[in-house]
Amino acid sequence: MSLIYHEGIVMSVFTEEQAERFIEHLICCHSWYKHLPVLTGFEFILVVDPDAGRNYHRRLLFGDTQEAYQKAFGLLNYYWGDDEGFWSDCKDNIENSINEYFTREEICARFPRHVSIRLFPYIAWEFEDMLRGVKENDVDPIAKGYKHENGEALLKLKNAITEVDDFWQTMSEEEQDECCDDESTGKTTPKQIRYKELNETVTEILGKLREGEIAKIRQAVFKLQAMPEK
Numbered sequence: 001m002s003l004i005y006h007e008g009i010v011m012s013v014f015t016e017e018q019a020e021r022f023i024e025h026l027i028c029c030h031s032w033y034k035h036l037p038v039l040t041g042f043e044f045i046l047v048v049d050p051d052a053g054r055n056y057h058r059r060l061l062f063g064d065t066q067e068a069y070q071k072a073f074g075l076l077n078y079y080w081g082d083d084e085g086f087w088s089d090c091k092d093n094i095e096n097s098i099n100e101y102f103t104r105e106e107i108c109a110r111f112p113r114h115v116s117i118r119l120f121p122y123i124a125w126e127f128e129d130m131l132r133g134v135k136e137n138d139v140d141p142i143a144k145g146y147k148h149e150n151g152e153a154l155l156k157l158k159n160a161i162t163e164v165d166d167f168w169q170t171m172s173e174e175e176q177d178e179c180c181d182d183e184s185t186g187k188t189t190p191k192q193i194r195y196k197e198l199n200e201t202v203t204e205i206l207g208k209l210r211e212g213e214i215a216k217i218r219q220a221v222f223k224l225q226a227m228p229e230k
Contacts, residue, residue: 013048014074019221021061022073026217029089033124038138039148041120042080046220047111048227049077056090073104076221080119081106113227115220120150122206123213131202135161139177150209164198171195 014022026044036042055070062068079086085101108114139158140149168176171191179192 003010013225014221018072018074019076019218019225022076023214023217023221025073027123027214028079031124032119033121036121036123038134038154039141039146040082041118042082043086043104043229044117044217044220045079045086045107045111045116046117046217046224047074047077047079047107048113048224049065049111050075052077052090054090077111077223113224114224117216119213119216120209122209126209130167131157131161131206135165150212153205153209155224157202157209160198160202160205164195164202167191167195167198175194186206 040213052073052075053066056064056066056069060068062070062071077088077090079088079102081087081101083104085103085105086101104116108153134154134157139148139151139154142148142155148154171179174188175192178188179195
């Protein structure tokens with residue numbers, strides 16, 4: 001556990017437990033599939049912030065005060081956005097910022113200990129809407145040469161989703177109803193078995209994509225911890 005000095009006070013940056021809690025928090029605190037474009041994602045700037053949790057407006061494990069925030073996450077904080085500007089979940093007060101948007105330069109100057117990563121919507125717990133977006137043309141530019149760090153996996157995902165949807169249309173209404181009934185005890189048909197296999201393929205591809213995003217956050221957090229105070 002490293003320490004920093006802020007206004008004459010020695011402060012611990014974060015413990016391993018706080019780091020893991022922050023990683024989980026970042027994954028779940030927004031419905032990222034609604035906010036992040038499939039092709040470009042958004043940049044996330046993770047920072048060591050001595051004032052982390054100031055005016056935070058969501059209830060957390062230990063309460064909604066700054067003290068409760070830092071008890072949960074230590075001094076970890078983050079901003080997310082793109083070249084148009086970055087947002088914070090705290091009611092921030094960077095001077096000269098407009099409408100609570102911040103520039104990358106403002107953030108990096110204010111927080112010497114910072115790490116930037118790019119995250120995509122498949123970090124989200126909620127998969128269904130993101131899957132629809134993948135199916136409905138979001139990944140088409142990849143097939144035409146657009147460079148994406150997970151381009152091959154996204155094209156496989158789109159194909160797998162399409163295969164699931166097409167196969168669904170070949171099933172009888174009774175078979176479809178049985179698939180949707182978690183408590184069904186009816187006999188499983190070959191088509192129902194195949195449909196389950198196709199769905200498992202979608203889940204597997206998406207799970208690997210999501211694991212990659214979580215790994216990015218974890219690496220960034222512990223890179224912050226290893227940084228010396230500037």
